[in-house]
Amino acid sequence: MKYVTEALELEDTIKNYEHHTATGWRYISSFRAERSGKLGSVLDVIELVWRCILRKQLEKFLAVILGSISAAILLAEATILPSGVDLSLFSILINAVEKHEVLVQVAAFVPLMYMCVCTYYSLFKIGMLTFYSLTPRQTSSVSLLMICSMVARYAPPISYNFLNLIHLNNGAKTIFEKVKLFLALILMINVVYCIFHAG
Numbered sequence: 001m002k003y004v005t006e007a008l009e010l011e012d013t014i015k016n017y018e019h020h021t022a023t024g025w026r027y028i029s030s031f032r033a034e035r036s037g038k039l040g041s042v043l044d045v046i047e048l049v050w051r052c053i054l055r056k057q058l059e060k061f062l063a064v065i066l067g068s069i070s071a072a073i074l075l076a077e078a079t080i081l082p083s084g085v086d087l088s089l090f091s092i093l094i095n096a097v098e099k100h101e102v103l104v105q106v107a108a109f110v111p112l113m114y115m116c117v118c119t120y121y122s123l124f125k126i127g128m129l130t131f132y133s134l135t136p137r138q139t140s141s142v143s144l145l146m147i148c149s150m151v152a153r154y155a156p157p158i159s160y161n162f163l164n165l166i167h168l169n170n171g172a173k174t175i176f177e178k179v180k181l182f183l184a185l186i187l188m189i190n191v192v193y194c195i196f197h198a199g
Helices: 001-018 035-078 088-096 101-130 141-165 177-199
Strands: none
Touching: 001 035, 035 088, 035 101, 035 141, 088 101, 101 141, 141 177
16 A cells, blocks of 8 residues: 555656646645645645655755765775775864864764664664564564664674774774773683683
8 A cells, every 4th residue: 555655646746747837836636635725835835846846856965975975985994904095084084173072073973873874774674574673563572682682783893993994193092992902801811711711
């Protein structure tokens, strides 16, 4: 039923776009009652402008912006290992505004959030195909725990990868890297203890 409704809406949008002068720039739906009153005609005009003109332009604009962010992330990923080469746009941006704390936070938040949204969106889409899926008002506690554990497993690698992308000046260490070094030390002590205790 969802796809039929979507097809009817697309057909209405095409008809309204082709005959917008004849309808007085009002959106006329074939399966919804016409809006009445002065505010109803204004809403019909806004709906026509949004569905037929603005929505398409906004989608194109977002496609260009998000494609540029993806290309910048790929460029930064390609130059993680070579020392002395800093082609990461995020690193250049963050190091350029390092004296302004708010700008640093914004410059770090946008690409990190984009990476998280892309990762978790695909994770949840894959989850929808399996036993552990989020279903409104029907998700079991086991499914919630599995999804939470998957989200928790992905958070540290994404954060560490982002820290590698931004190449901090003067080899500065972040709190995340200090905690990671501490955890690596605990893991090494644990391995040594297991070796000597088992032997």
